[in-house]
Amino acid sequence: MKALRLLQARSFSHTYSSCRGNSVLSQEPSGPKMKTAIPGPLSKQYMNDLEKTQNSLSTIFVLDVEKSIGNYSVDVDGNIMLDVYEQIASLPLGYNHPSIQKVFQNPENLSQLVNRPALGVHPTPQFIKQINQTLLPIAPKGLEYVQPMMCGSCSNENAFKAICIWHANKNRDGKAFTEEELKSSLYNQAPGCPTVSIMSFEGGFHGRTFGALSCTHSKAIHKLDIPSFDWPIAPFPRYKYPLEENQRENQKEDERCLARIEELFHEYKSKQNPVVGVVVEPIQSEGGDYHGSATFFQRLQKLIKKNNAALLIDEVQTGLGATGKFWAHEHFNLPESPDLVSFSKKFQTGGYFAKSEFQPKQPYRIFNTWMGEPAKMLVLDAILKTVKQENLIENTKKTGDVLLNGLKSLNQKYPQLFYNIRGLGTFCAFDMPNASVRDKFLVQMRNAGIQMGACGDVAVRFRPALIFAEKHANIVLDKMNEVAKKF
Amino acid sequence: MKALRLLQARSFSHTYSSCRGNSVLSQEPSGPKMKTAIPGPLSKQYMNDLEKTQNSLSTIFVLDVEKSIGNYSVDVDGNIMLDVYEQIASLPLGYNHPSIQKVFQNPENLSQLVNRPALGVHPTPQFIKQINQTLLPIAPKGLEYVQPMMCGSCSNENAFKAICIWHANKNRDGKAFTEEELKSSLYNQAPGCPTVSIMSFEGGFHGRTFGALSCTHSKAIHKLDIPSFDWPIAPFPRYKYPLEENQRENQKEDERCLARIEELFHEYKSKQNPVVGVVVEPIQSEGGDYHGSATFFQRLQKLIKKNNAALLIDEVQTGLGATGKFWAHEHFNLPESPDLVSFSKKFQTGGYFAKSEFQPKQPYRIFNTWMGEPAKMLVLDAILKTVKQENLIENTKKTGDVLLNGLKSLNQKYPQLFYNIRGLGTFCAFDMPNASVRDKFLVQMRNAGIQMGACGDVAVRFRPALIFAEKHANIVLDKMNEVAKKF
Numbered sequence: 016m017k018a019l020r021l022l023q024a025r026s027f028s029h030t031y032s033s034c035r036g037n038s039v040l041s042q043e044p045s046g047p048k049m050k051t052a053i054p055g056p057l058s059k060q061y062m063n064d065l066e067k068t069q070n071s072l073s074t075i076f077v078l079d080v081e082k083s084i085g086n087y088s089v090d091v092d093g094n095i096m097l098d099v100y101e102q103i104a105s106l107p108l109g110y111n112h113p114s115i116q117k118v119f120q121n122p123e124n125l126s127q128l129v130n131r132p133a134l135g136v137h138p139t140p141q142f143i144k145q146i147n148q149t150l151l152p153i154a155p156k157g158l159e160y161v162q163p164m165m166c167g168s169c170s171n172e173n174a175f176k177a178i179c180i181w182h183a184n185k186n187r188d189g190k191a192f193t194e195e196e197l198k199s200s201l202y203n204q205a206p207g208c209p210t211v212s213i214m215s216f217e218g219g220f221h222g223r224t225f226g227a228l229s230c231t232h233s234k235a236i237h238k239l240d241i242p243s244f245d246w247p248i249a250p251f252p253r254y255k256y257p258l259e260e261n262q263r264e265n266q267k268e269d270e271r272c273l274a275r276i277e278e279l280f281h282e283y284k285s286k287q288n289p290v291v292g293v294v295v296e297p298i299q300s301e302g303g304d305y306h307g308s309a310t311f312f313q314r315l316q317k318l319i320k321k322n323n324a325a326l327l328i329d330e331v332q333t334g335l336g337a338t339g340k341f342w343a344h345e346h347f348n349l350p351e352s353p354d355l356v357s358f359s360k361k362f363q364t365g366g367y368f369a370k371s372e373f374q375p376k377q378p379y380r381i382f383n384t385w386m387g388e389p390a391k392m393l394v395l396d397a398i399l400k401t402v403k404q405e406n407l408i409e410n411t412k413k414t415g416d417v418l419l420n421g422l423k424s425l426n427q428k429y430p431q432l433f434y435n436i437r438g439l440g441t442f443c444a445f446d447m448p449n450a451s452v453r454d455k456f457l458v459q460m461r462n463a464g465i466q467m468g469a470c471g472d473v474a475v476r477f478r479p480a481l482i483f484a485e486k487h488a489n490i491v492l493d494k495m496n497e498v499a500k501k502f
Numbered sequence: 503m504k505a506l507r508l509l510q511a512r513s514f515s516h517t518y519s520s521c522r523g524n525s526v527l528s529q530e531p532s533g534p535k536m537k538t539a540i541p542g543p544l545s546k547q548y549m550n551d552l553e554k555t556q557n558s559l560s561t562i563f564v565l566d567v568e569k570s571i572g573n574y575s576v577d578v579d580g581n582i583m584l585d586v587y588e589q590i591a592s593l594p595l596g597y598n599h600p601s602i603q604k605v606f607q608n609p610e611n612l613s614q615l616v617n618r619p620a621l622g623v624h625p626t627p628q629f630i631k632q633i634n635q636t637l638l639p640i641a642p643k644g645l646e647y648v649q650p651m652m653c654g655s656c657s658n659e660n661a662f663k664a665i666c667i668w669h670a671n672k673n674r675d676g677k678a679f680t681e682e683e684l685k686s687s688l689y690n691q692a693p694g695c696p697t698v699s700i701m702s703f704e705g706g707f708h709g710r711t712f713g714a715l716s717c718t719h720s721k722a723i724h725k726l727d728i729p730s731f732d733w734p735i736a737p738f739p740r741y742k743y744p745l746e747e748n749q750r751e752n753q754k755e756d757e758r759c760l761a762r763i764e765e766l767f768h769e770y771k772s773k774q775n776p777v778v779g780v781v782v783e784p785i786q787s788e789g790g791d792y793h794g795s796a797t798f799f800q801r802l803q804k805l806i807k808k809n810n811a812a813l814l815i816d817e818v819q820t821g822l823g824a825t826g827k828f829w830a831h832e833h834f835n836l837p838e839s840p841d842l843v844s845f846s847k848k849f850q851t852g853g854y855f856a857k858s859e860f861q862p863k864q865p866y867r868i869f870n871t872w873m874g875e876p877a878k879m880l881v882l883d884a885i886l887k888t889v890k891q892e893n894l895i896e897n898t899k900k901t902g903d904v905l906l907n908g909l910k911s912l913n914q915k916y917p918q919l920f921y922n923i924r925g926l927g928t929f930c931a932f933d934m935p936n937a938s939v940r941d942k943f944l945v946q947m948r949n950a951g952i953q954m955g956a957c958g959d960v961a962v963r964f965r966p967a968l969i970f971a972e973k974h975a976n977i978v979l980d981k982m983n984e985v986a987k988k989f
Contacts, residue, residue, distance in 0.1 A: 061625070061627055061630055065633070068634070068638060068648055069647075069861075070864075070868075071625070072865035073866055073869065074622070074625060075624060076624065077624070078619055078624040078625070078626050079627075080614060080617045080626050080628070081613040083613075083617065088624070091627060102620040102624060103620040105871055105872075106617070106618075110617050115616045118616075119612055119615045125603060126567040126570075126598060127567060128606045129567075129598055129603050130567045130597050131593075132567065132589050133589040133592060135561070136560055136561060136562045136589075136590065137563065137564070137565040137575070137589065138548070138552060138558070139565050140548055140564060143548055143551055160555055161555060162556070165653055166652050167870075168870060169653070169711055172711040172712055179728050179729065180726075182727070192722070196726060197722040197726070200725040200726045201719045201735075203732060203733060204730075207725065207726055208727075208728060209727065222870070223659075223663075223869065224655070224656055224659040224714075225659055225711065225712045225731075226711060226712030226713070227711075229712070232688045232689070234866070235679070235683075235688055235694065236866050237867070238687040238688065238690075239670070239694055239695075239867070240667045240670035240671075240695075240696065241663050241666050241695060242697060242698055242699070244690065244712075244729065244731075248690065359871075374556075376557075377557075377559070377723060378557055378559035378560035379560055379721070379724065383654075383709070383710055384589075384590045384846075384847060385653065
């Protein structure tokens with residue numbers, strides 16, 4: 016314990032400038048170390064304070080951002096937890112990575128950090144460089160246009176808008192806007208604001224603003240009492256595991272979903288609310304880590320093309336390496352690129368890539384005050400360089416194998432407790448018998464020093480950073496075994 | 503010219519650490535200095551580069567953030583412009599203010615800058631302190647709940663959601679959600695997702711995501727081809743100026759608008775789409791700087807209360823001092839607080855203040871991954887302290903008087919060119935004969951070294967920083983006179 020404190024004192028000191036190179040793993044403690052149950056007394060004190068002005072019922076513990084390091088989050092009570100949830104899947108390099116620290120320590124970056132420009136009217140040379148040298152090199156194949164945004168919801172909302180504009184533009188066939196369109200649009204009426212729809216999936220999650228929320232169907236509490244667009248909602252495959260033993264059933268499941276998708280295209284066309292785009296996650300994440308087969312996605316794309324709609328793949332949670340490929344949809348070998356791909360979370364900023372035909376011809380159609388943020392692009396650039404230098408996608412793939420195999424072993428040992436083991440890279444999950452068992456398990460894991468997240472009704476999801484290595488996976492698997500034994 | 507360059511070299515040097523105290527005005531050049539027409543050759547070169555991947559038709563010039571200082575923006579061609587537009591009204595302290603630089607230079611802030619937490623699940627002690635010591639002290643009277651967000655659109659979208667939840671909660675009268683509500687909500691259907699509406703105003707602007715856009719009616723190009731909610735749209739007063747000579751007509755105008763608002767409440771109630779909230783700007787900004795009288799707002803509030811709806815005042819553009827009061831709605835002497843007030847832009851972050859009854863009882867209803875950002879709160883805190891220390895709201899009030907009186911003199915001198923002079927603080931505007939004259943005037947002003955912005959069909963708006971002083975106002979007025987002479 017004393018040794019650990021010493022280690023802490025050294026590695027968590029304020030002399031950040033002494034952190035050089037990719038030393039974040041070497042600064043980590045050797046494992047989790049718990050002092051109190053979660054939330055501890057100090058966390059509770061802060062939460063009481065927060066409760067005065069905020070609904071803090073979703074708070075798990077109060078974070079000590081200074082002491083948290085690498086894969087370990089530390090709370091204000093000094094509990095050191097191995098973190099496989101990483102701020103809802105949003106930290107690619109864990110806590111206090113030197114490469115991100117350097118962004119804020121480099122005096123050359125100061126003016127970009129201090130002055131947030133309205134990039135739509137006054138871009139900076141640095142931002143233009145960031146578009147070309149940071150964002151475009153990671154563009155999914157075939158998508159040569161990128162639109163920076165600020166968060167996942169506004170990335171999807173603006174991608175929906177780009178789809179609607181693209182669709183109307185095709186129909187308009189080069190003709191100018193009519194007077195009637197111009198006038199009616201200001202009053203929310205057709206033909207200016209037409210009735211068209213974006214198809215989404217049962218269990219999908221795409222954000223919480225009104226457009227994005229109309230495509231979100233993971234939990235009722237997200238949607239209750241909020242008006243919604245009448246947009247079609249299709250089933251997304253629910254497979255039986257292990258996949259290799261249930262191929263025939265799972266193929267049937269694909270058929271069922273695809274048939275209904277096709278029906279919905281027709282239904283909404285005949286009720287004068289045509290589907291102009293389909294938004295889908297490569298893995299339904301918030302909704303419960305549901306996977307679709309490569310075949311499902313290939314046939315989905317074909318179906319969408321046949322119906323003259325656009326395919327938007329929402330990679331807000333899956334993008335940036337966690338599945339063992341940079342973009343999760345690379346796993347599907349689609350015959351051609353998706354039309355648009357949205358991103359956020361691990362990117363620290365948001366936006367979407369798209370085929371160039373999705374770029375509106377006129378200014379101010381996809382627009383807002385900030386249009387992204389140069390400061391976040393500096394951080395993203397540091398992240399991407401580190402991912403490359405440290406070979407972190409390969410690391411994630413390797414660690415993912417260890418993790419998935421470990422979970423399969425646990426499934427064999429505790430078949431009533433952990434099942435439907437699934438995953439790509441470290442983007443893994445399993446199901447538990449019911450929500451109350453799952454929630455109890457998560458509490459016990461947290462008190463044993465592992466911070467994990469729930470998703471869907473009965474699932475537990477892994478969303479570690481890309482620096483999550485074999486040794487960390489083994490710590491988690493060991494703790495799961497220990498907790499399961501007592502269950 | 504040489505002297506100016508020398509001044510530049512000194513004040514724009516990279517040794518930011520030498521900037522101590524509130525020295526930003528002393529670092530400014532003595533006035534605008536133009537080398538090329540706008541956009542200059544280097545700007546054009548960058549814009550060509552940007553055009554390859556972005557629609558850059560809205561770009562005015564490419565900004566040199568390092569050289570820009572105080573009230574002066576400098577472009578990549580070295581043109582020094584007095585900036586009364588300030589990145590679409592979003593810079594309260596101008597460029598490179600030492601107080602904001604210090605936020606990024608203080609090593610104690612490093613961990614807050616580097617680690618962006620998911621504040622809904624893992625708030626930090628620093629963030630809780632920021633809520634209590636940075637945000638709550640600026641809360642509009644009577645609004646004891648604050649919900650941080652990331653931008654203006656998502657602030658309004660989430661405020662709309664809070665209103666819908668509040669309304670449903672009243673109707674539900676303490677009863678639990680029904681099975682039918684829970685199930686139907688996941689399919690975007692009533693009763694889970696009810697048909698209720700938010701009233702907004704002709705010419706209003708509240709953002710560009712689907713919910714916010716349904717309340718935005720300033721320009722057709724923002725809305726064309728995008729599906730919209732059928733939400734009621736009321737007229738907002740269009741006064742005759744000068745106000746003191748047109749009192750009777752303007753009172754009639756208030757009556758006309760209020761009568762129609764009352765009608766719309768009834769119409770939408772009888773078509774089973776009741777109005778649960780009304781969103782309004784204190785001054786319609788993007789739409790053309792249209793003002794409503796204090797009486798109009800007082801009676802609007804009464805009408806809203808009578809119809810059991812909520813009043814959301816959108817202070818995204820007006821908040822933080824530019825009108826000579828911290829919140830623009832303070833000018834209206836409302837008999838009681840508005841129910842919610844949204845903010846963004848100058849705050850560098852977003853969110854809304856609300857009466858505590860607008861805080862949902864259950865978690866995850868107003869929620870997203872980030873829920874704001876501690877780094878931005880550090881900047882906001884520095885801004886608010888500077889505004890207080892330097893007495894910048896008082897400065898804005900005083901400068902506003904000079905500006906408004908100067909504009910009135912110009913109106914007398916050029917009554918065919920500048921008219922409908924209006925404003926509060928430095929939040930001033932005037933109209934010009936038509937859009938093409940206005941746009942030509944703005945180009946000439948820019949080429950004379952004054953960066954101004956348009957709004958609405960024929961208006962020019964002033965949105966300077968709060969450090970905009972009498973001497974700056976006089977420079978602008980002189981240049982307007984020079985340009986007008988040649989018109």
